[in-house]
Amino acid sequence: MSVTDRIIVPLDVSTETEAVALIDSLPQVSFWKVGLELFVSTGPTLLPMLKERNKRIFLDLKLHDIPNTVAGACRAAARYGVDLLTIHATAGRSALKGAVEAVREGAATANVEPPKPIAITVLTSLNSRDLAFDLKIPLELPEYALQMALLAQESGMAGAVCSPKEVAQLRRVCGDDFLLVCPGVRPTWANLGDQRRATTPADALKAGADYLVIGRPITASEDPAAAFDRICEELT
Numbered sequence: 380m381s382v383t384d385r386i387i388v389p390l391d392v393s394t395e396t397e398a399v400a401l402i403d404s405l406p407q408v409s410f411w412k413v414g415l416e417l418f419v420s421t422g423p424t425l426l427p428m429l430k431e432r433n434k435r436i437f438l439d440l441k442l443h444d445i446p447n448t449v450a451g452a453c454r455a456a457a458r459y460g461v462d463l464l465t466i467h468a469t470a471g472r473s474a475l476k477g478a479v480e481a482v483r484e485g486a487a488t489a490n491v492e493p494p495k496p497i498a499i500t501v502l503t504s505l506n507s508r509d510l511a512f513d514l515k516i517p518l519e520l521p522e523y524a525l526q527m528a529l530l531a532q533e534s535g536m537a538g539a540v541c542s543p544k545e546v547a548q549l550r551r552v553c554g555d556d557f558l559l560v561c562p563g564v565r566p567t568w569a570n571l572g573d574q575r576r577a578t579t580p581a582d583a584l585k586a587g588a589d590y591l592v593i594g595r596p597i598t599a600s601e602d603p604a605a606a607f608d609r610i611c612e613e614l615t
């Protein structure tokens with residue numbers, strides 16, 4: 380897979396017009412993420428357009444609820460024919476196992492390929508202090524991220540979303556077939572924003588990430604296409 384195809388760009392905007400403008404300005408992007416801001420604002424309206432343009436779609440709904448509700452949402456999301464779908468690992472084993480089953484059922488009713496269900500381990504906006512003092516989790520952050528990834532793997536999930544700081548360890552323990560998607564990625568020339576456990580794109584790929592999610596360094600740039608190309612050049 381080329382470096383270009385390993386970068387997922389999030390459509391973190393709130394209108395269809397802004398989303399289409401971004402997609403038009405970045406024809407070289409093959410994998411787009413539709414997340415909470417756009418989905419809550421516009422629903423699934425952008426998905427058919429992305430599919431018509433042969434783009435892959437990461438539907439990042441970060442589902443976190445009781446098993447019955449997660450399964451219902453997974454069944455519905457799978458009908459859109461998207462490629463990746465996120466569920467929080469902390470929804471628990473039953474919800475994760477149910478999600479795996481539900482995406483197959485939903486996709487079958489729409490006669491499309493099921494999305495790969497992937498689990499959020501620990502959001503990249505959190506640091507060790509947040510985990511210990513606010514969330515009261517008595518494990519070191521990398522160990523907790525690993526345990527969440529293992530829970531996802533045992534539940535039959537296709538992969539996990541993790542920080543590039545933890546990806547090497549997850550790759551070592553979970554093996555090569557477990558999909559690892561890393562947001563919280565920053566070129567040296569970009570602002571960190573609210574990301575707390577970031578590395579450069581090169582370090583994230585070297586450490587074993589399959590895909591990188593890179594947003595604002597590209598989308599908030601005055602010239603998104605130039606920023607995207609610069610990241611690809613730095614990776615080759």
Ligand SMILES: O=C(O)c1cc(=O)[nH]c(=O)n1[C@@H]1O[C@H](COP(=O)(O)O)[C@@H](O)[C@H]1O
Binds near residue numbers: 503540541562
């Ligand atoms: O699931 C995600 O994609 C995600 C998980 C996570 O732990 N951290 C994280 O930043 N993300 C998403 O990745 C994108 C990062 O965007 P930037 O910080 O602008 O590069 C956003 O769309 C987030 O919703």
